[in-house]
Amino acid sequence: MTGSPKIPRTAPRKSATFDDITLSEIRRAAATGIYDIRGAGAKRALPHFDDLLFLGASISRYPLEGYRETCRTDVVLGDRFASKPIHLKIPITIAGMSFGSLSAQAKEALGRGASAMGTSTTTGDGGMTEEERGHSELLVYQYLPSRYGMNPDDLRRADAIEVVVGQGAKPGGGGMLLGQKISARVAGMRDLPEGIDQRSACRHPDWTGPDDLEIKIQELREITNWEKPIYVKVGASRPYYDVALAVKSGADVVVLDGMQGGTAATQDVFIEHVGIPILSAIRPAVAALQELDMHRKVQLVVSGGVRNGADVAKCLALGADAVSIGTAALVALGDNDPRWEADYNALGTTAGAYDDWHEGNDPAGITTQNPELAARLDPVAAGQRLANYLAVMTLECQTIARANGKSDVRNLEPEDLVALTIEAAAMARVPLAGTDWIPGPGGR
Amino acid sequence: MSVDTLNHSVLDLGAEPVRAVNRTLQAASGGAFTIRNPNGAHALACGLDAPVDITIAGHVGYYCAGMNKHASVTVEGNAGTGLAENIMSGTVRVTGDASQSAGATGHGGLVVIEGDASARCGISMKGVDIVVGGSVGHMSAFMAQSGTLAVLGDAGEALGDSIYEARLYVRGSVAGLGADCVEKGMRAEHVAELQALLTRAGYGDVDAATFRRYGSARQLYHFKVDNVGAY
Ligand SMILES: Cc1cc2nc3c(=O)[nH]c(=O)nc-3n(C[C@H](O)[C@H](O)[C@H](O)COP(=O)(O)O)c2cc1C
Numbered sequence: 306m307t308g309s310p311k312i313p314r315t316a317p318r319k320s321a322t323f324d325d326i327t328l329s330e331i332r333r334a335a336a337t338g339i340y341d342i343r344g345a346g347a348k349r350a351l352p353h354f355d356d357l358l359f360l361g362a363s364i365s366r367y368p369l370e371g372y373r374e375t376c377r378t379d380v381v382l383g384d385r386f387a388s389k390p391i392h393l394k395i396p397i398t399i400a401g402m403s404f405g406s407l408s409a410q411a412k413e414a415l416g417r418g419a420s421a422m423g424t425s426t427t428t429g430d431g432g433m434t435e436e437e438r439g440h441s442e443l444l445v446y447q448y449l450p451s452r453y454g455m456n457p458d459d460l461r462r463a464d465a466i467e468v469v470v471g472q473g474a475k476p477g478g479g480g481m482l483l484g485q486k487i488s489a490r491v492a493g494m495r496d497l498p499e500g501i502d503q504r505s506a507c508r509h510p511d512w513t514g515p516d517d518l519e520i521k522i523q524e525l526r527e528i529t530n531w532e533k534p535i536y537v538k539v540g541a542s543r544p545y546y547d548v549a550l551a552v553k554s555g556a557d558v559v560v561l562d563g564m565q566g567g568t569a570a571t572q573d574v575f576i577e578h579v580g581i582p583i584l585s586a587i588r589p590a591v592a593a594l595q596e597l598d599m600h601r602k603v604q605l606v607v608s609g610g611v612r613n614g615a616d617v618a619k620c621l622a623l624g625a626d627a628v629s630i631g632t633a634a635l636v637a638l639g640d641n642d643p644r645w646e647a648d649y650n651a652l653g654t655t656a657g658a659y660d661d662w663h664e665g666n667d668p669a670g671i672t673t674q675n676p677e678l679a680a681r682l683d684p685v686a687a688g689q690r691l692a693n694y695l696a697v698m699t700l701e702c703q704t705i706a707r708a709n710g711k712s713d714v715r716n717l718e719p720e721d722l723v724a725l726t727i728e729a730a731a732m733a734r735v736p737l738a739g740t741d742w743i744p745g746p747g748g749r
Numbered sequence: 750m751s752v753d754t755l756n757h758s759v760l761d762l763g764a765e766p767v768r769a770v771n772r773t774l775q776a777a778s779g780g781a782f783t784i785r786n787p788n789g790a791h792a793l794a795c796g797l798d799a800p801v802d803i804t805i806a807g808h809v810g811y812y813c814a815g816m817n818k819h820a821s822v823t824v825e826g827n828a829g830t831g832l833a834e835n836i837m838s839g840t841v842r843v844t845g846d847a848s849q850s851a852g853a854t855g856h857g858g859l860v861v862i863e864g865d866a867s868a869r870c871g872i873s874m875k876g877v878d879i880v881v882g883g884s885v886g887h888m889s890a891f892m893a894q895s896g897t898l899a900v901l902g903d904a905g906e907a908l909g910d911s912i913y914e915a916r917l918y919v920r921g922s923v924a925g926l927g928a929d930c931v932e933k934g935m936r937a938e939h940v941a942e943l944q945a946l947l948t949r950a951g952y953g954d955v956d957a958a959t960f961r962r963y964g965s966a967r968q969l970y971h972f973k974v975d976n977v978g979a980y
Contacts, residue, residue, distance in 0.1 A: 339972060452854040452873060455835055457796055457816040484971065496856075496875040496894045498914060501970040506892055510872040511831035511850040517811070520791045524812040524831075527771050528796030 330573075341573040342481065344406075344662025344672060346474050346565040346610060346632060351582045353565070354616045356729030357722050358738060361708045369707040376703045377713040379423075380627050382604045383465060383534020383557035386526070390534055390557070391443055391465055393627065394423025395699045396714060397617060400562075400608055400631035401447045401467060401538070403429025405482050405491040406569030406662065407635075408679035409436045410687075411671045414638050416440030417684060418691025422699070427467060427629075429569075430480040430505055432494045433459040440688075445536065448525065450479060451505035453495040457528055465558075466525055467536040468518070470509075470547075473566030473609045476540030476580045479507035481570040485665040488674040518554040536560050541586035541609065542579075548593040552603050560629060561590050563609025567632040569672065570663030583609035583620075585732035588719075591624030600624065601715075614701020621702070622717035623733060637694035638687040639669045757783040757804065762790055770794075774820075777801045789829065794822050797839070814841040817858060833860045836877055849886070852879040855896065861950045868905070871898040874915055880950035890917050891927065899946055901955060909963055917963040918943050920955075931966040 319325065330341065362368035369376060383390040399419045404412050406429065413436040419426045425443035428434075432454020438444055446463030448455065460466065471477065482491070484500040492499040512521045522535050537551040538560035551559045563583025568576065587607055594600040607620050608629035620628045632640075641649075643656040648668035652661065662672035670681035706714045709721045723738040724730035730737040731744040750773070751759045760770045763786035774782060774794055781802040787793060787809050794803050795815035805813070808826035818837040827845035836855040843851075846864035853869065855877025862870075865883035869891060876896045884902035891907070893915030903921035910927020916939075917930075926932070935958070944957035 452835060452875070455854065456837060456856065457798065457818060457835075460816070498970065502972050504911075506873065510853040510869065510891075511812070511834045517830070520811045521831075524792040524795050524815050527768070527792045528816055530772075530775075531768070 342483070342570055342663055343573050343576070343660045344567065344569050344571075345576075345660040346567045347577050348660075349577055351565060351610075352584050352726065352728045352732055353582060353610060354584060354619045356584070356725045357619050357733055357735065358725060359615075359618065359622070359705055359709055359721050360723060362710055367710050369710060369712060371704060371707055374707065375712055376706050377715075378699055378703060380604070380715065382606070382627065383536070385557045385603055386555065387465075387532060387534040387557050388530075389464075389532045391425060391445075393425060393443070395695060396621060396627040396702070397422075397611075397695055397698055398424050398445075398606060398627055398629045399426040399634050400566075400629040401427035401429040401445070401469070402631055402635075403431035403480070403482075403569065404434045404437065405429075405431035405486060405495070405674070406672060408670060408673055408682065409434055410679050410682045410684045411635070411638060412437040413440045413684040414682065414687035414691060415634060416444070417688025418634075418637070418695065419443070421688065421692035422695040424695065425464065428463075430469075431482075431491065433463070434494075438462060440684075447538075449505070450507060450509045451495075452510065453497075453505070460525070460533075461529055463533060465534040465536060466529070467538050467560065468522065468525070468556075469538045470551075471538070471540035471542070471562075472568060473540045473562030473564050473580055473583065474568035475571045475575045476542040477507060478571060478575055478579075480505035481663065483570060483663045483665075486663070486674045491674060515550040515554050518550075522555045534558055536606070538562065540564075540566075541581050541583055544581075544586040545589035545593045548590040548605070549597060552594065552597050552599050556603060558604045558606060559590070559594075560606045560608070561586055561625075562629075563607070565610030566608055567635075582732070583607055583611075584729060587620065587623040587625060588732070588734045594624075601626065614698040614703075615705060617698055617702040618705040618714065618717055619722065621714050622719060622721050624719070626715065633694070634691055635671055637691045638671055639682060639690070640667070640671050642669055645669055753783055755781065755783070757781040757802075760784045762786045762788060762793075767791070767793060771796070774801065774803065787824075787826075791829070794820070797822070800839075808845070817841055827864070828862075832862070833858075833877075836860060846883070851881075852877050852898075855879070857896075859949060865902065871896070871915070874898065878946055878949075880946060880952065882952070884921065887924070888927070890915055890930075893917070897942070897946055899943060899950075899960070901952065909965075911969060912963075912965045914965060916942075918957075918960040919963065920960045923961075923963070926963065929966050929969040930963055933962045933964045935960065935962045 420442040426441040427445040445465045449469045482503045534557040536558040537556040539547045541563045564580035604626035606627045607625040645668035667673040670678045722735040784805045787807045789810040791810035797820035800819045803822045810829040812831040814822040814833045820839045824843045828847045830848045832847045832851040833841035834853045836858040838858040840859045842861040847862045847866045849867045850869045851866045852860040854873045860879045863882040866885045868886035870885040870889040872891045874893045874896045887905035890909045894913040899918040904923045906925045907927035909930030940957045
């Protein structure tokens with residue numbers, strides 16, 4: 306007898322519901338008593354542009370020759386009411402990111418890169434800096450609930466004005482900038498005590514609802530001689546109604562930001578659980594514009610997880626006039642670069658996962674106000690990287706447009722697309738690949 | 750444009766649109782204007798940037814004298830929402846009442862409301878001085894960052910909610926203080942500061958010592974002081 310036979314054991318199994326991330330967050334919450342705040346956008350897997358494919362040309366559709374045949378990329382924003390609309394050479398803009406959340410060097414680099422490619426940058430919650438005005442040929446000035454640094458002189462030296470109603474990462478939430486980043490300069494621009502944890506308002510102080518917004522837009526136009534395009538930015542939540550109301554309020558341009566969109570600092574629970582993916586928001590927004598006979602008259606700029614020229618092309622095919630990038634632009638500057646791996650490790654993270662942008666310790670010198678760290682970013686070199694990246698995205702978008710026989714990237718259309726998943730087919734309202742099935746009411 | 754007995758240039762909103770009137774006012778480098786027939790027009794006399802003297806003979810709509818710099822604007826009547834919002838400098842005076850968000854986010858200058866002001870008076874104020882002859886509505890001085898709000902009458906619910914460094918003086922009753930707003934002692938320096946402001950606003954005969962002072966308890970300046978590194 307050699308004893309009882311060894312009983313096979315079930316392998317240790319971790320719960321899909323209580324996964325490691327969930328468990329670690331429960332322990333963190335239990336230890337601290339405060340919610341998790343972080344930067345960047347939604348990290349969970351969501352239906353996205355990768356779930357769409359272009360069909361390309363075939364016997365019944367003729368392609369254009371790459372490099373030889375014209376494929377236009379320029380776009381005019383704001384010609385509905387503004388006497389000085391914005392002319393962009395490429396349909397990719399740089400999203401609003403505040404000085405405060407970003408270093409002055411990073412703002413300068415964004416301006417340099419965008420200007421080299423003939424596109425615009427955008428201020429953020431915290432006012433306009435000389436660095437960004439000086440280095441941005443086209444600068445959009447955000448008009449936010451906090452009104453930090455807001456003044457009529459900057460309003461007049463902006464090239465467009467963006468009334469921010471919401472942001473994709475946090476529709477319904479105000480800004481946050483924690484004490485570590487409220488340096489003397491940031492505090493001075495915002496008129497706040499240095500070093501406090503600042504929460505900016507989530508509602509505008511002097512208007513509520515579309516009827517007020519219409520009058521607010523009138524005031525902004527009166528102050529700026531009806532010259533500047535007025536954008537209205539909304540987080541993707543009820544895109545059909547929000548876009549219709551923005552148009553009704555007199556917007557020249559609507560900016561629609563999906564839940565993958567980055568943020569400088571927001572509660573993780575907000576980022577991951579409020580708002581809808583941009584893939585699901587574009588078609589309702591375009592439907593609202595079309596029903597009002599305003600498609601292409603009020604331009605639609607979309608954002609939230611745009612990463613490459615294919616994403617740009619898909620946004621345009623679904624009916625947008627341009628896209629906007631935040632996170633991807635920061636990565637092009639040098640955010641989360643593996644060259645700083647040792648520093649990321651010292652912060653308890655790794656390159657690619659670093660999102661404690663609110664703490665101001667960014668090894669890449671981008672999301673910080675620490676002068677030593679900020680000095681790591683060379684605005685000229687970083688600006689060149691951004692310009693290169695924008696050029697690649699544009700070439701990629703043109704490659705796809707030509708393959709689909711389009712002489713202008715904005716001639717891309719939903720008929721050029723199919724979906725890989727039923728969810729994406731339903732949200733983007735294009736057929737599931739290999740079928741003619743569009744799920745949902747009104748599908749075919 | 751005609752000229753009235755006070756040697757003011759007269760602009761008539763019965764005959765010209767707001768755009769034309771504002772363009773004339775914005776182009777002026779000085780002088781005095783009277784605006785007739787405002788009839789509740791919105792965005793009137795906004796975006797001014799010179800020491801012009803403007804009298805508006807009647808009621809105005811939203812955002813009158815918005816973002817004012819240097820100009821002196823008097824409304825002989827009532828004002829709608831957002832009177833002198835984001836004012837930078839100069840003076841805006843209303844002889845009647847003002848609706849919501851009067852002086853909102855103002856960075857400097859002086860706003861005087863001789864009647865009552867509605868809700869959110871001085872919301873997010875950033876350096877402006879506001880004097881209200883009557884009472885203010887609820888949520889006044891919400892998130893007020895700096896500057897001074899003086900109320901000769903009463904204040905509504907949630908005065909100074911989430912206030913930063915603005916100073917609030919109220920002579921009458923306060924229906925309730927908002928989060929992190931507390932009553933503070935009225936020391937000699939505060940009486941002197943308030944008396945100077947009252948005088949500047951045309952209320953020099955009102956005794957500053959009869960007011961009570963409110964400001965920030967500074968308890969909300971950090972989410973969680975014990976655990977600043979944890980979020
Ligand atoms: C660091 C950072 C700061 C931001 N600050 C602002 C801001 O001040 N105002 C605003 O409207 N959006 C802000 N956003 C959101 C962007 O404007 C934009 O909506 C978003 O980044 C787009 O999504 P993407 O990051 O996936 O490209 C910020 C985003 C980031 C990453």
